[in-house]
Amino acid sequence: MEKDAPHILLINPWIHDFAAYDFWAKPLGLLGIAAILGTHGYTITYIDCLDRFHPKLTERQKTGEFGKGHYLKSPIPKPATLPDVARTYSRYGIPETLVRESLKKNPKPDVVLVTSLMTYWYPGVLAFIKILHEMMPDVPVLLGGIYATLCHDHAVKHAGADQVLGGTDEAKLLDLLDRMTGFGTRRQFVPNDLDTYPYPAFDLQHAISYIPILTGRGCPFRCAYCASGFLNSRFTRRSPDHVIEEIVYWHEKHSVKDFAFYDDALLIDGDHHIMPILEGVIRRGISVRFHTPNALHIRPITKEIAELLFRAGFETIRLGLETAFFDHRKTLDSKVGPTEFERAVRLLKKAGFQEGQMGAYLLFGLPGQDLEELKASIKIVKGYGVRPVLAQYSPIPHTTLWKDAVTASRYDLASDPLFHNNSIFPCQKEPFSWEKVALLKRLTQ
Ligand code: SF4
Numbered sequence: 001m002e003k004d005a006p007h008i009l010l011i012n013p014w015i016h017d018f019a020a021y022d023f024w025a026k027p028l029g030l031l032g033i034a035a036i037l038g039t040h041g042y043t044i045t046y047i048d049c050l051d052r053f054h055p056k057l058t059e060r061q062k063t064g065e066f067g068k069g070h071y072l073k074s075p076i077p078k079p080a081t082l083p084d085v086a087r088t089y090s091r092y093g094i095p096e097t098l099v100r101e102s103l104k105k106n107p108k109p110d111v112v113l114v115t116s117l118m119t120y121w122y123p124g125v126l127a128f129i130k131i132l133h134e135m136m137p138d139v140p141v142l143l144g145g146i147y148a149t150l151c152h153d154h155a156v157k158h159a160g161a162d163q164v165l166g167g168t169d170e171a172k173l174l175d176l177l178d179r180m181t182g183f184g185t186r187r188q189f190v191p192n193d194l195d196t197y198p199y200p201a202f203d204l205q206h207a208i209s210y211i212p213i214l215t216g217r218g219c220p221f222r223c224a225y226c227a228s229g230f231l232n233s234r235f236t237r238r239s240p241d242h243v244i245e246e247i248v249y250w251h252e253k254h255s256v257k258d259f260a261f262y263d264d265a266l267l268i269d270g271d272h273h274i275m276p277i278l279e280g281v282i283r284r285g286i287s288v289r290f291h292t293p294n295a296l297h298i299r300p301i302t303k304e305i306a307e308l309l310f311r312a313g314f315e316t317i318r319l320g321l322e323t324a325f326f327d328h329r330k331t332l333d334s335k336v337g338p339t340e341f342e343r344a345v346r347l348l349k350k351a352g353f354q355e356g357q358m359g360a361y362l363l364f365g366l367p368g369q370d371l372e373e374l375k376a377s378i379k380i381v382k383g384y385g386v387r388p389v390l391a392q393y394s395p396i397p398h399t400t401l402w403k404d405a406v407t408a409s410r411y412d413l414a415s416d417p418l419f420h421n422n423s424i425f426p427c428q429k430e431p432f433s434w435e436k437v438a439l440l441k442r443l444t445q
Helices: 028-039 096-105 118-133 146-150 152-158 171-183 240-252 274-284 303-312 342-351 371-383 402-408 434-443
Strands: 006-014 015-017 041-048 071-076 090-092 113-115 142-143 211-213 258-261 287-293 315-320 358-364 387-392
Touching: 006 028, 006 240, 006 258, 015 118, 028 041, 028 171, 041 096, 071 274, 096 118, 113 118, 113 171, 113 315, 118 142, 118 146, 146 152, 211 240, 274 303, 303 315, 303 342, 342 358, 358 371, 371 387, 371 434, 387 434
Parallel strands: 006 041, 006 113, 113 142, 211 258, 258 287, 287 315, 315 358, 358 387
Antiparallel strands: 015 090, 071 090
16 A cells, blocks of 8 residues: 655744844755655645745735845843843744644644754754644654754754754655655655756745755865855755756746855856856846855956856845955965955956945954954955945854864853854954944944
């Protein structure tokens, strides 16, 4: 007798933080898994705690430029370990009553998959898992995602999940679910060939205000402050045609206008990757807007790439400059050299980009950072007519800079991921001044 399709419930949990905003942020990995499970015959349901389009929410959550927008925000008590942070701590996302309603309304799942993003957002994950155990105590809960990968031991000890899964191995997860449910599936994709993966299941959402696009995984660089190499040890890519077809699919089938590239290394090997992708988009004649919340590498920007970015409809350009000083930079990264920023900005302007469309990320809050140097970097970036965007440093386990971060912090970073929160500038020693932070932020305006 053929077994009924098992039911897997997927959860994107709340964010607990001092600040959060939907800057084109979607749980791409979880929705990718949803699509894979769907194509393998599983029944899928999805609860998105960060749903800005839940039918029972007011209009305020729905507005925003280029599909971005505010989450619903409910103040909650601040963690007792952060008494020095004079800011309101909140739960971002839909009310708990709506979550409980959905859990009651849906048929009981066989397994629940919960994702996790920033390490310091784990309290939102734990809160959700607690509700799951209360409402469906006999259903196994699997926790994956970034927090589960970077802070695996912490998650095993504190999250309350039945299993904590690290990394991004969809084939392993499918095998595990097959074993747990007794559902035998025949693999419909080739693990190392991203072109064989289905498009992430964005259509599980109540509305699609933008689409995140990932054209490849990983990055060939190993910057000291970044966990890309730990999260994806290999640099793998989809073919340009597969990417073009996905963009056209969401645009034509779901009228999506805004696309945010999530790649860590979108422009690397441009002749074989971004150039054919953009040529394809232009050839298809679709009118869309592209955004790059993950920084673009500066070095690969050529005249041809700058022109294609403009013609294809790039609207928001963010460049990974990090600092305008190069004297001690080798210990941090090697992705950009002294004259390359100026050259890239010149090419982008010549291609047609306006000053308001271009921003350059500058790292703020690095261990031992000279804030005068940061001030000077802000001035230099502004001088080129580019908006300085402060990227507040979050210390990340398994990165080269982690040890220095632990030494520099006024908190015991290793004891609790809450201390990784970039809103609290964890690597600034006492006396730490919020006025100084406010002044630097004002300088970027
Ligand atoms: S910061 Fe950017 S270039 Fe450096 S490793 Fe991370 S993704 Fe790659």
